[in-house]
Amino acid sequence: MEESLTILDQLKIASLSEVLLVAILLLPFYLGFWSFLVKEISLNQTYKRRFYLIASLFYFIAIAVLKYGDFRQEKYTTAEIAIKSHLRNEQWEIIGFNRIRSNINKNYKDDFLEKLISITPEFSKIYIANDSTEIYGIKYIYDSENLNFFDAALRIKKSMQRDSFERIGFNRIRQNIDSRYSDEFLEELCERNQELFERIPLNDSLDSRGLKLLK
Secondary structure (H helix, E strand, O other), rough: OOOOOOOHHHHHHHHHHHHHHHHHHHHHHHHHHHHHHHHHOOOHHHHHHHHHHHHHHHHHHHHHHHHHHHHHHHHHHHHHHHHHHHHHHHHOOOOHHHHHHHHHHOOOOOHHHHHHHOOOOOOEEEOOOOOOOOOOEEEEOOOOOOHHHHHHHHHHHHHHHOOOOEEEEHHHHHHOOOOEEEEEHHHHHHHHOOOOEEEEEEOOOOOOEEEEEEO
């Protein structure tokens, strides 16, 4: 049975307009609760109105703080997804801060990107020495314990370009690049990167199957 969301969870995933609507609908109940407590205290009407005004103010401030904190986290999540997607599309491992602002979002300041790096395990801050337009950048790091199709595609492509290979066999990939890449993994790699690789048969003493680099 699926566990129901708590009120706090529902508030976090709701849009701002939904939160405001629910907050306004619940406000009379909130004030009613405080009204019950105020009855025990001898206050004149002026002080009661001030009390309700302050209570309402704190009510909306608390909701705003909760949503603002969640919004800031969503900004980091959105930036992480956008940068990873851009690196995958370009087949890059590294991107400079200025290029991120040029190609992804001009509002991503250095302090924002440094904070993003600190909370994203796959990102590492690097110094870019051979670029007149960049000083710092992000390197996309992969978990060496888990096979990653994007990482594998980058490694195979770079190896083929370095050795001037147009095609390479599965066994040679395991021999020269990574012994963990099974035939099934490489088959799926070709399926996921059809714009980059084409699976081909080979008449080779070492290999019967391989891939061709398309670009």
